[in-house]
Amino acid sequence: MNLKRILSTIALGACLITAAGCGGSEEGASSGDVSKYPDKPINLVVTHAAGGDTDYNARLLARLLEKDLGQSVVANNVTGANGSIALEQYKDGDKDGYTLIATNTAALIGNKATGLSDFSYEAFEPVAIYGKQAGENVVVRADSPYNTIEDLVNASKANPDTIKYGVSMGGGVYIASVIMDKEIGAKFNVVDTGDASNRLTSLLGGHVDATSIPYSGAKEYIESGQLKSLGTLLSSRSEMLPNIPSLSETYPDLSVDTYYVILAPKGTDPAIVEKLNKAIMKVVKENPEYKTEVEKMNFQAPWCLSVEDTKAELQKQLDHFMKFSQYLK
Template sequence: MKSTVLLALTTAAAGVMATGALAQTAWPERTINVIIGASPGGDTDFNARTMARYFEEITGTGMVITNMPGGGATIATSAVREADPDGYTMLFGHTGHLIVTEVSGLADYGIDEFEICCIPAIDQGAVFVASAASELTSVADVTAREPGSVTFGTEFGGYSHLQGLIFQEGTGAEMTIVDTGSASEKIASLLGGRIDVAGIAYGAVQDYVEAGQMVVLGQPNEERNPLLGDVPTFAEQDVDFVMNNPYIIAFPDGTDPEIVAKMGEVMAQIAEVPEYAEDLEQGFKQPVAFLPQDEAMTRLNEIRDAYMPYREALQAAR
């Protein structure tokens, strides 16, 4: 069944490409280096590797995932930005890597200095969780605490830092925001009782929630992601906090537009494969989502405009 679906999709795509300008560029002809600004095992790494597996099945060409964590993903984005624009170096990141770093001043560049291909997926699996030791079980519990008594773990200047700032604004809570580092370090700090609350992918903490070691406070989606089970949105709790995180496929500035468009075509095919949807659900409770180039740029510019008012607060924490 899987090979039949992939063959049908590949044949259909080949027919479309044969009638247009995309057929003029022979790509891909060799392995593509996909650079990500995250460590192995997290949600970004998972999405990149899942995409790469189906890319190879459809095109017959492999992708190598290169993890370049650190610097708020600026090591990775800089590597792609400075790479040869031949179509064989690609960034798989998200808005934290290409928008929040610009807003926070971690980088002096943003989406305008890349060839944005598409939004291949949208992280709708993020939740806010509290450690069991904190005895926090709801947003109301957080707002009822004395100012500064709730500790929120984040990575300064990054996406989760912005999550904390927007959550505070929406709830009126005053938390102490501390730099704990990566997702795995946040989990360790929650389990050790060193922080009270963090924003993190539900798939990464589900086992701890089910074991009673953590409590989910809510999901920052406009509507419930049904894959998260009975987890309320913050809007349901009268909190103005909607914030999900689109992933981004981007190439170095100057990459042939036909190559960028071809990658978008392949990603659109991947998004239609049922097994791909199953993989996303099992991995990080993530529904399939895809936005082509024009829609992706509109969405990303809207997000950048929404985040810019937090520029001073993010930069002050650095």
């Protein structure tokens, strides 16, 4: 049985078990007057495990949204297959605005590019991109001879398949390694070393020569002199970390932005989507507690997009990733 069929079977089973969260009403709430929305708790499905950056952002947003919406926003983790289990299960869920999905774009967009899913953001009603990761940093040990991304790439070209580069297969860091290979000619020995904490351990232990790790995970090792950052995979420099270059300054196509996004099932009333977007905008742009928390914990500057700008940014990232899809599947 192939992976897509397995995911579909799991999702179907989950829908049968939790019928209230899947399928549901065929009709969305009638467009127009949404003054009474919400009048009951909202279920916020988080596609990644507790403790990670996607979960952290979702739970912080949920807690602060409750004050503005006047109803509980309950975060529930439904994990597996880089978020595709939850996305498959809830994309056709209730359209009344009481089931929302919190995910990240490296999963939402990346899963289609890698073939893990056959759908992307177009299978949902995007509500808001409400945050931007501080960026995966390409890092090497402090005693490494490489001080810039050009040093690392040129060394790999001179000695193909000898420099071990740690990734998590199928994720954003893997997509970045494919871009380095196909677009700029890097010749790394790409090694699947798992999630960010495992990639960090592999690098510090000398099992790989380079990898990429979110700045929040690499910070103490960079500041203590154990690691060097060669730059971030952001398309432009982080507002919070302006001294760390973006690798796209050297190689324009070498960027993998990770955004945090709220989605609603396809067919959700546009008036509800707009009301939710405005509430999220208010939290992100006006709530001082939100600003303090995301800057302290994730090195994120508060940032949020309108519904239309969210759709445009998602399409832009999808176009970027799909250029390399033939190499990712």
